[in-house]
Amino acid sequence: MSEDQSAHAEARGSGIVFDNVSKVFRVGNREVVAVDEVSLDIPAGEIFAMIGYSGAGKSTLVRMINGLEKPSSGRVLVHGVEVSSLPERGLRAVRADVGMVFQQFNLFRSRTVAGNVAYPLKVAGWPAAKRKARVAELLDFVGLAAKAKHYPDQLSGGQKQRVGIARALASGPSVLLADEATSALDPETTEDVLRLLRSVNTELGVTIVAITHSMSVVRAIADRVAVLAHGKVVEAGTVFDIFANPQSEISRNFVGAVLRHAPAxxxxxxxxxxxxxxxxxxxxxxxxxxxxxxxxxxxxxxxxxxxxxxxxxxxxxxxxxxxxxxxxxxxxxxxxxxxxxxxxxxxxxxxxxx
The missing domain is CATH 3.30.70.260 (ACT domain)
Known part of the structure; x- marks a missing residue:
């Protein structure tokens, strides 16, 4: 194990911290503020949701967790390691510990289900026998053991997302990023995938950071939530507090789309x-x-x-x-x-x- 991997392993229990983080993109001759002085603390072991409309800064913020984006200012720490200051070599250990699930699945059509799950392990240099055992374990966990030799085009949307989750868990990460993981699914399939994500959290102890524009998703799986608008955190707290007593107009709009308690x-x-x-x-x-x-x-x-x-x-x-x-x-x-x-x-x- 390298020094970077050792330091990262020792700090795995300390969660994710955004410390006064901003991100500015230059578009032509103007600057666009995608993330604006965000501070958040995500304890290890919980499901934390980020909700907001398109352009709120959710995806940019989450991509800072695995170093795919670097902040223009501020710090991002994952398990005590300041990801935002690491060179590319140092990010390898972080990325090995942070899995990612995508909205459009991002599966290789030319590879079988087992081949898709095995791919990151092959890249990481796992021996064939160990890869095979790990793939079998993960496909059993996500309920797709019987589909190991099928190809993505033979699967339903929900099954494809289950493959995506299995692949994201291949290296045994302690953090899983779910970027609109259910947006392409029908309501019934969405419920199945959300139950699986909850199992990933409760049974495997994986911290999940979920990006969504649906308060129904937040209600179904999250422990806490941050509401974002125009790159800022408008409101953050437990899911119960946000649902029961939303303080901002945007939070009230999101909650009102799910609950119809108060008369419109x-x-x-x-x-x-x-x-x-x-x-x-x-x-x-x-x-x-x-x-x-x-x-x-x-x-x-x-x-x-x-x-x-x-x-x-x-x-x-x-x-x-x-x-x-x-x-x-x-x-x-x-x-x-x-x-x-x-x-x-x-x-x-x-x-x-x-």
Missing amino acids: DQDLARLAGRHPGTIVSVDIRDDVRIGPLLAEAAKDGVLFEFVHGGVSSLQSQTFGNISLELNGPADKVSGLVDRFKTVTKATVVKEASS
């Missing part, structure tokens, strides 16, 4: 036409109990009806938003809304019709 403008117009009472929107959490408040208000003549919303579970926690129509004496309705606000976020979205 068109919902409000419809609800206002059907329900003459005060409509209040109330956030729901595991530690929020509005039932006793409603029961107490009922004694004062306040009637309620659920008119919109829903409750979901994520990362073993419950969250959601429900909208209620309240009818009764104005002061009692107002008092109930005030009591809601003492225990959770509550907003009057429509006053009672006069």
Whole structure:
């Protein structure tokens, strides 16, 4: 083992750090800022998602992890090794420990499934017997042992991506980069591939950094997420926190595409036409109990009806938003809304019709 490989192996448990990283590309006579002073800490062993629209800087940022892009300023550390300062020779050990899965699979059409998985091992100089055993092990793990002698054109999209994942895991990396790994797949196949990625994380202990534009993917597999826009991190946190209480407009847009808990403008117009009472929107959490408040208000003549919303579970926690129509004496309705606000976020979205 070389000195570079030894240093890298000793630091494998320390995760990935982006320290005030920027990347500027020159396009003609102008400069384009692709990544703008990003700082992130990705602990080893978790699934970390980066979400944003096209041009947000996700792919550029992730390509810095294996040294395919170098930052214009700042530092990128992988397992304690400053990747951003390494020469090409020093990057070999890093790249051997960072696998990558692509949106369009990038398989060799002229090689069999087994041949595709074996390719990086052959390049790395593994002996034939060891390659064969490793390929068999990986194809069994991804559920494609029976397809070893098939060619990519004989496979479905989901099967091709499973081959891509097996190939990315060939050298036993501790980090896997998944660049829009499910974007080319149908919903059912996407679920299968996401389950496999979760198994890669939980069973093999591989840290996964997933680039996506789908909050459904984030919800399905990620532990934490960073929302990017125009090269900056707009918001970052646990998946639960971002879903339950998005702070930025772009995060609310992404969450709103997956969840329909809070009423949208068109919902409000419809609800206002059907329900003459005060409509209040109330956030729901595991530690929020509005039932006793409603029961107490009922004694004062306040009637309620659920008119919109829903409750979901994520990362073993419950969250959601429900909208209620309240009818009764104005002061009692107002008092109930005030009591809601003492225990959770509550907003009057429509006053009672006069």
